[in-house]
Amino acid sequence: MSATLRVLPLGGVGEIGKNMTVVEYDGRMVIVDCGLRFPTAEMMGIDLVLPDFTYVRENIEKLEAIVITHGHEDHLGALPWVIRDLGQDKIPVVYSGQLTIAMARSKLDEHKLRDVPLEVLPIGDTVDAGPFEIERIHLTHSIPDSSGIALKTPLGTILFTGDYKFDQTPVGGAPADMARLAELGKEGVLLLCGDSTNVDRAGVSDSESIVGPHLDRVFARCPARIVVTCFASNIHRVQQVVHAAEKNGRKVALVGRSMRKNVNIGRSLGHIDIPEGMLVTPREIDQFADEKIVIISTGSQGEPLSALRRMAYRDHPQVELKSGDTVVFSATPIPGNERAVNETIDRLYHIGCEVVTARDAPIHASGHGYAEEVKMMINLTRPKYVMPVHGDYKRMLIHSQLAQAVGIPASNIFRTENGLPLEIDAEGARFGKAVQAGMIFVDGVDIGDVSDVALRDRRMLSGDGIFIIVATISEQDGSSVVPPEVLARGVPFLEGNSAFIGELREAVEDSLDGAAEQQITEVDVLQSHLHDDLAKFIYDRLKRRPMVLPVVVEV
Template sequence: MTQDSDTVAQEASPEERLRIVPLGGLGEIGKNCMAVEYGQDILVIDAGLMFPTSHMLGVDFVIPDIRYLLERVKRIRAILITHAHEDHIGALPYIIPHVQVPIYGTELTLGLVRAKLKEFGLAGKAAYTTIEPGRPFEIGAFRIESFRVVHSISEGVGLAIHTSVGTVVHSGDFKLDQTPIDGKNTDFLKLAELGENGVLVLLSDSTYADRPGFSLSERLVGKTLDHVFSRTKGRFIIATFASSLPRIQQVIMVAHKHMRKIAFVGKSLIANVHIARDMGYLNIPAGMEVRQDEIPGIAPEDLVVLTTGSQGEPTSALTQMATNNHKWVKITPGDTVVLSATPVPGNEELVLRTINQLYRLGAEVIYTVTSKADTGHDSGGLRIHVSGHGSQEDLKLMLSILRPRFFVPIHGEYRHLVHHASLAREMGISPERTIIALSGDVLEFDSENGRVTDHVDLEQILVDGGSVGDIRRAVLRERYHLAQEGILIPVVAVHEKTGELLASPEIITRGYIYARESNGLIEDAKQIMVETVGRIAGAGAPDINVLKNCLKEDLQRFLYERTKRRPLTLPIVMLVDSVPLSVGQELLRRDSEVL
């Protein structure tokens, strides 16, 4: 952030300042969570997860570090959810046990939140308050209005949080689509009213701040699907995100137009579809839906299968189909598979692997190969996906309507935040009033001033199965090391008093070299071990830790000279009084079987 000291007015007392503390989502994609503080009250906006990077081996996802909230838990009044995507609600099951406050959201959002908490046995641990866009409500020192925005999931909202210092507007995830599928447009009248009355701070979605133009309308995907259905007679299998309800509705509408039945495949997709249908947010014509077990009995030209797996996830339904392992859906020549999503950065290899497997089974595949292509075209010019995030012109229009005194770009990697800040300058917001903040920064505002005043140290809280927060960076480094270099376990049995070697050294390797084809290397490494033990034995009774360290150092030096690789080396030293050679070999054999 830059701050013009000449423009700083008399500062307010601490209790009159507004504090905003992002705990995730700034400088990164996902893990959206933010604390807004005024007086003795705190609001939490969103509680999302982040998908792991390729280096986070074995990690399922990452959640925000909420120690800052736990230290102030008695001041937290509510959690406000802007919409029900995983990067905004995915961390709730890990937060609610510690922060039991009401959850506010629109009707559909709360329906999906309840279902998520129910999976963890937590549905009864929270109170739920439904908010209606346009109807203000109060929580502690805050007066709050929600306003409707268009996104790739229905019932998303932005928030206007009013305090005596000024109004904070949180955009939520949005794009300014003028023709949304559900007919519920962004509330431009409310935005104009907020801009007219004055906005102190705008916190705005930056995910697509580097994309020129306006983001495309969701309806264009429906037109593409209609065109593809018209020219293709076989079975359709369409993969998309389980939460993309507007996309799902379009698939249903087009399938119905072409007199096809529809089957939903994938646990999360089925759950979301049935929740949205029961709440009136999806329209499925009577008699159109068929169960998974009915799929084999329906003629291909009469069926559409809507499935999860657009990101090539290894356990997803589409991946099971591509590997011929799905119970009910067997890919056959004549099938057309549509990947109605772009790969999330880092998933490209998984997606392409799935596509190749589908082609091998004889399917025709329509796909977008790069996440860059949010024009939504595949190689054949078909628009099969559009984003739910606003591009540069959407973002500029939001800025021009609200005209905030201060601007903070949120929800994006650092480059997205910088691009968005540049757009704000184009729209007349001075650099002194544009704050590029990161997760953990503490922002303070009064009616005239705004700046970063402090920073909260945040850790990556990694979720690995049932383990939450126990996986540290050192563990990830070891996993990455194992994946890249393999492991080598040298085993020696030495006399506990003299340190002399009692049996021939053994070496166990996994993921480093193929031992049967590397006898020379292994034998030379064993000789290094003999020399190391002999050197240490000359000093009298052995110190087991010293011997382990020496074995590790000597072997790593030797192995790097020979192979230019550094396997994770974990020496095993057995101190015994006297062990017959056969017993030592049996111990080594058992160790080998365990490994």
């Protein structure tokens, strides 16, 4: 009982996405979730954002297990990158439900990580991992096989809710196991780490089962092709789209690699049923009358390379949208994605498509519980301590206020941040010493800390372009030997302004002459001198700050 229990979030706190938490006790460690998030607009050229797992790398010998709550990207997506970096031989075991493990195996196979031990942990079963006993508790969310994670230690039980809602009429499964949650509460929950995503919404969330009939009504009034976009992992939603298509005599085509992959996994595990002969390939779409086809596509968040985004910009190799098509957004934008979604919708209107969103009809139900469901979770589990997670700082504050409203003392509620551990022992709970945490960027196939300088340069290039100046000088005295070359790329307002290029060449000559007078012959120093002179000249003339890249060649 004298050991200290440490709960260290490396992601998912103060943000929505890249959930990853380290739990330590008696010198051993379990990781709950291993998620990513997608880049914001200012992260030029970045493909994915991962939690900084330096702490895990430095303490890898303590690791007993990784356990995943469910198969969404913000809880599972970083797993291949983390394992590739740590080494698959260093991972003892990854536990989750059957669907989540199948999704994990598919992701790891793509990275040629085929030796990672993946094990299905059935609901209600327990498994020991060092001083921890791990149990999955069935909860409902917008993907099958979602669960809360109970980590039992000699000091007490930590309950991670993962993403959840108390849906009393879920599609394709049983309601959340409220009885088991209440049993845990009776046994005693030391710490509750609860989902904060929708704490700012009053009341109770809508059931997923309301979506199907409304999709059916939308389909019935559409005269031409229908494109439905939703999360590829929302297998329940895909099933309801299939049912609505069947009722309206339409075939279904799946467009988007992740959509096809997840539906295939869901069908193989019995989570989705598509009648024989109903599914057609994207290449066969044009063989059917417009009123006989429904396309289910990725891209509900406006992702740059997603199928719907490419369709909207007429860049998709198999589907060309046209006036009269109806595009149904059966999802709402994740906070931060609103701009990309609005841009996609605007392009669809430009084509002449009809667009239906959740504002127009109840065609989406959130997978995250509202305020009353958050209160219910706290009342069922009756935790001693509460740590809001999976939300920005505003939502974490509201979660804290809800916890106080149902009787949790303010002193027992801990609003933390990534890298700041909560330490609990027999004397109580307190924050410990912060560790390194933040973001790791995936740029292409490489991962690492893309420096602020690199991102700044990308923003500069996107905004004001670049000048490349090649100066050829004498090795003896540093004087200019041939006229300098000037290359401009992406510089606004330069077209047709050939006089400026001539003036810039003269400025290069003047700068070189000044450097020669000062007897500056070292190439690195000369390039720096050129950069400063030319950057000032360009700003004075254009009032812009493009990147200036001088190249000095000695002959």
